[in-house]
Amino acid sequence: MGEKLWSPKDVAGLLGVSHRRVLQFIEEGRLEATKVSTVYVIRPEAIAKFERENPRKPGRPWGKEGR
Helix, strand or coil, rough: CCCCCCCCHHHHHHCCCCHHHHHHHHCCCCCCCEECCCCEEEEEEEEHHEEEEEEEECCCCCCCCCC
């Protein structure tokens, strides 16, 4: 058997972001994915690389009004 390929929905749950945000990461070139027919698949190595290059910051992001 081959390695497990992840869907954007699976990766969204892993990263704690929305499915749409994962698609944005792919479209921006920040997360490597392969399109198979009409869906993206993501290799575990690509997820690990994304997490290394985009460390999570603790806490919530600032709102539009700033601090």
